[in-house]
Amino acid sequence: MDRTDFILSSDSARLGRDTRQLARRAAAGELRRIRQGVYAPAAVWDALKFWDKYPLLVQAAASTLQNRTVFCRASSAALWDLPVLGRSLLVHACTFDDRGGRSRAGVRRHFADAGLLQVDERRGLLVTSRLQTVLDLAAFESFEQAVAALDHVLKPQPGLAPLSKSELDAGIGTNYSASAARRIRAALDFADAASGSAGESVSRALMHRLGFQSPTLQSEVFDARGFAGRPDFEWCEDRLCGEFDGLVKYQKPEYLQGRTASDVVIEEKRREDRIRATGRRVIRWTWKGISCSARFGAYLSAMGVPRQTRPACRH
Template identity: 80%
Template sequence: MDLPQLILSSDSTRLGRDTRTLARRAAAGELRRIRQGVYVPAVAWDALPRWDRYPLLIQAAASTLQSRTVFCRQSSAALWDLPVLGSSPLVHACTSDDGGGRSRAGVRRHFADPESLQVEERRGLLVTTRVRTVLDLAAFESFEQATAALDHVLKPQPGLPALSKEELDTGIGADYSAAAARRIRAALDFADPASGSPGESVSRALMHRLGFKAPKLQAEIRDARGLAGYSDFEWPEERLCGEFDGLVKYRKAEYLQGKTPSEAVIDEKRREDRIRSTGRRVVRWTWTEISGPAKFAAFLTAQGIPRRLRPACRR
C-alpha cells in the first residue's frame, strides 16, 4: 500500500511560509500531526490500517533526525515486513553509545557495535539486516514476538527468500550475551514455517508457555467428498480443531486471492461445516483471546484444549 506523503514544517520554513498554518489545519481536523513538525492529511491517516501507520511513523522520525539513522528491532522489522506485535509508537534506532536504551522525542536508542553491525537499505532507510533484525527480536522481545518473526522468515516472502535455521543460528555469533543466545536458540528450535499467520504463531507460542498440548499445524482434514480443508491446529486424539481468525484475511488482497470479503467469509463457513461433519469439534478465537496469557489460558481450558503433563519453562 502506498503511504501518504509527509508534510514537514521544516519545508514550510525553507519556502518562507508560516508554519502556524499547519498547526491551524491540524486543529481544524484537516491534518494529523504524527510527530513534532510532521503532518499527514487526516483523511489519508484515518484510512490507514494499524499495520501501515507504524512504518509512516518511522519515515516521520527519519525526516526529522539530524543525521542518517540506522533503524533496528521493531522498526527494522516493520520495514522488512515482519510481524510486529503491539502498537507502541516508539521508533527504535541504533547508537554506538555504550549506554543505549534511552528514549527521546519518540525514538529509543539501542547500542550496536559499529564494527560488527551490518546495514542494508529498505524503503529508502538504513536498517539492520534481516537476520540481525529477527535475532534482535528473539533476544530482547517476548517469546511470542520471537516466534511470530521466526515463523515468518522461515518461509519465502514476496521478493525475499526464506532464511534457514542454520543461517540464523550462525548469525548469533558473538553479538549476544550467553543468556540472549539461549533465548534466541530456544525460540529458533520452536519456530515452524508451517504456521499460517502471526496470530497462529502467537497462539502456538502461548500454548507452549502455558503448558497446553502441542497441536498439529495445517492438518489435512478429509470427509466423504475428499479434502475438506486444512485446520490451523488439530489435536487428533481429542477430535478437536482450532482456528485463529485474525479478520485480516477478509481485508488484505494477499489473503482474499481475488475474492470479495463476503465470498471469503462464505468459503470459510463451508470449510468449517465440512470439518465439523467429520465429527471434529472446531474452536475459534481472535486477537482478543490471545491478548494476554491468563485470558488465553482461561479460554483454552474452558474449550477443553488438552494440557501436557508438564508445562514448559516460562521465558
C-alpha cells in the first residue's frame, strides 16, 4: 500500500460528492479512517503489519497539510527505515516559529532553526537528514530508542552507507544543549554495530540501564562438528547465552530468505540444541518480555545473568 491508495475527503468535496459518504463507509467497515480527512480500504489497511502503518500515517498527514512540511524525529526515522519504538500515532514535524511546538490534528510541531536544519527527501516527503534524525532521537527520546537507532545506522543498509561514530559525534556540534549532548554521547559510546536487530539493541540497552553485565554480541560457538551457532548474547564466564526472539525473523521476506516460518523455527531449535550440548545454558525472551523493564530485570536475575561486578569477557 502507498499514499495513492488513500481516499481524501478533500478530493470528494472538489468533485462535488457528499463527504459524509466516506464516514458512512467507514462505519460500515468498508474503509478505515487513517486520520482526519484520510481513509484507506479496510482490507488493505488491516493486512499491514504495525511497522508498515506508521510511515503511511506520516504520508497521510502530508496529504492534508497546506504547506510542504519537514518531518522530524520518529516520523523522519520511519521514512528512513530506522527502528521506531512504540506504537504512537503522533506525527512529528518541524516549525520555524520560535514560540515553540504544539500538537494539532495528530501532528506535533518541534521548533527548528532553519539555518541549522539538514533536509533530505524520502518517499517524496521532506525529512531531516539521516544523521540529524538519529541525533534527535538520541537527544530527545529514551536511551533504548537512541541505542536502537544508533546500532542500526552504524551498519550498511540497503542503498545507504553506514554512519561512523566520528561522523555522528561531529554532528552534535553546538546544535544541542549540554544535557542533550551528554545523552547523545552516552548512547553513542554504548552503540555497537554488532547488534543484530532492534529488539537486541533494546534488550542490551535495558541490561545496561538495569545494571547487568554487558554481554558479548554475536559470538561464535563451536562443537565437535564445527560451527554450531552465533547466539545474540553470551556471558562466556558464566557459560550463558541469551536469544531475542522477534516477530520479523518469522514474517519479513528479507529474514525468511525463501524459507517458511516453520523452517526458521526448526533451524533455530537445532542451532540451540547444539549450543546447549556444549555445556552452555540458553535463555530466550521476546518483545513482550522487554516491554516492562522491571519484569525483564527480574527475569534476567532469575536466569543468572551476571551483574556489573566484573568486566565483560572479550573474544
